[in-house]
Each structure stands twice: as structure tokens, then as C-alpha cells.
Amino acid sequence: MRILLHRADGKTEPWIKDFARYLPDAEIEIWHAGEKCQACDYAVVWSPPEAMLAELATVKAIFVTGAGVDALLKFGDALPHNIPIIRLEDAGMAVQMAEYVTHSVLRYFRRFDEYEAQARAGQWAPLPQHLKADFSVGVLGMGVLGTRVLEALAPFGFPLRGWSRTEKSMPGVQCFHGADGLDTFLRGSRVLVCMLPLTPDTSNIMDRTNMCKLPEGSYIINVARGAHIAEPDLLTLIKSGHIAAATLDVFRNEPLPAQHPFWQEPRITITPHISALTLRRESVQQIADNIRKTEAGEQVAGVVDRTLGY
Secondary structure, eight states: OEEEEOOTTOOOHHHHHHHHHHOTTOEEEEOOTTSOOOOOSEEEESSOOGGGHHHHTTSSEEEESSSOOHHHHTTGGGSOTTSOEEEOOOTTHHHHHHHHHHHHHHHHHTTHHHHHHHHHTTOOOOOOOOOGGGOOEEEEOOSHHHHHHHHHHGGGTOOEEEEESSOOOBTTEEEEEHHHHHHHHHHTOSEEEEOOOOOTTTTTOBSHHHHTTSOTTEEEEEOSOGGGBOHHHHHHHHHHTSEEEEEESOOSSSSOOTTOGGGGOTTEEEOOSOSSOOOHHHHHHHHHHHHHHHHTTOOOTTBOOTTTTO
16 A cells, blocks of 8 residues: 655654554655655545646645645646545544634633723723623534533533534524525624635635624634635724634744734734644544544545535
8 A cells, every 4th residue: 555645834744654554554755846656545635736746646645734625626627526525533633623712712802902902001000801692602613623622611601502404403502494594693792703614615615705794893703714814804893892802823924924914903812823722643543543544445534525626
């Protein structure tokens, strides 16, 4: 068995060592631009260059080292539809995402963002406490990661809401689905957490129209993709006070350019796409298990439906 590996950062040696541990019979072929690769059975990639498509079109399956697949699906029909694309399911990302979102929600609920600004200005001024009953948290996207975030928030007693494309249910969570349910979901969410996959249907889902449906003084947390947010609209609504603050981990252009106006807006908290880092060992172990299942003709979790985009 031969696996074609591509890492944009060039750090392939640790991945090779982990594959040797979890799939010792596999030979690892490193893709290099301009070099012809030997025929491979599987490919392991994240955001492959267009020059790699010829090799990707001949494998049995493509494994993506993340939960999102928009960086691969952007190539459209250049990848034959008969080749399965298999994304990671959790692999250590869910608990990281839950930590990040829980911290962000609590920071806004306890007004720590405002206390941080006061401390920088040398001010001592206790603020009125938010009422928990009025601090509903709505999670856009109830997949593996979104569900884990809702589970993490549950012990704190916030009113929890979830929205998904199709109907779902979860104990302790008020669930909404489809286009008809989105409006009601947004109007009742004081904190909006975006955890959606990026598809043509979800691009710019947080535009001025939808963000204006949120209650006055709401908060936005985006840990999905930068293209979910219409950036000029967010800036306008923050300056007007309709959106009280935002925590953003993902952006349309990464790294976020130094001249981007988000850097100058103190009510926007910026982190460098670290809400859920890929854990290499857990990822390799999951991919190795799925390769063995594929070879045995067994069903594999995480197969992408290209028509849905996830």
C-alpha cells in the first residue's frame, strides 16, 4: 500500500513516523511540485495545490486532515466524483473547540472584555452582571463539533439553541432547522457561534440582514470559516452598537493583513486560526483506521457528500 502525502508547511517527517506506527505496512510518498509520483492507493492532504490534482485523480480515496473540505472542493469537477473524500471526525478537535467557545462565551457573559479595557485605561468600575436567562447562546451547525460545544456549555445554565440544515434534536437545546427556522433562531440568540461548513449556501450567511436579526447588543463568535461573515457589515454593526463585540478565529485572508480594519476595532478579538488545531497523532490514527476499513470493504465515517459540501 502506498500513501501520497502533502503538507503545505513541508513538515512531513513527523507524519511519516506516525504512519509507520499506526499503519506499518504503508509506504509514504511525499508529493513535490514538478516531480512525477509513483502510483499511490490513497492521498492525505489538507489544502493541496492545483498542480497535485493529476495524482489525486488516480487514488482510491482522499483523506483530508481537517473537518472542513472547502479547500479541496473548490476544484469542483477537476476531481472525479467516483473518488471518496473523507474528512476527520473530531480527532481531538472537538474538545479544543469546546474550550475556545466556552471561554469566549464566559468572557462576554462576565464582561471580562470590558474589564480588560478598563484595566488598560486604569479604571476601577464594577459593571452590572448580565442575566443568564437573557444570555442565550445559539450554535449555527450541529455536527460533531457543534454538538460538543453545546454539551460543554450545558453545565453553565445558559439557554441553548442550535440550528442545522436538517431537523435534529438534543436534550436541553432548543433546536431549529432549515431556512424557515433560521430567522427565529437568530432573533433569540444573544451569542451567535458559527460552526458551519463552508458551502455556497452558507457563504456570507452572517451578512447585514441576518446579523440585524440578532438582539441588540449581541455577540458573535466565529470558529468556522472567514467567508461566513460579510466583514464590512460586521464592522458597521459593531460601530453602531447592534453587535456588542466579536471573537474571530478565522478570516477570508489568512494571515489577516496588517492593514485590515479588524485590527483597529477594539471590540473585535482576533486569534490566528487556533480554536482547534490538528492533532497529528490522533489524525493519523483515525486515517489509518479508515484505510484499514476501506481495504476490508467496511463502512467509513466522515465520507463527504459533495452535493452538500461536507
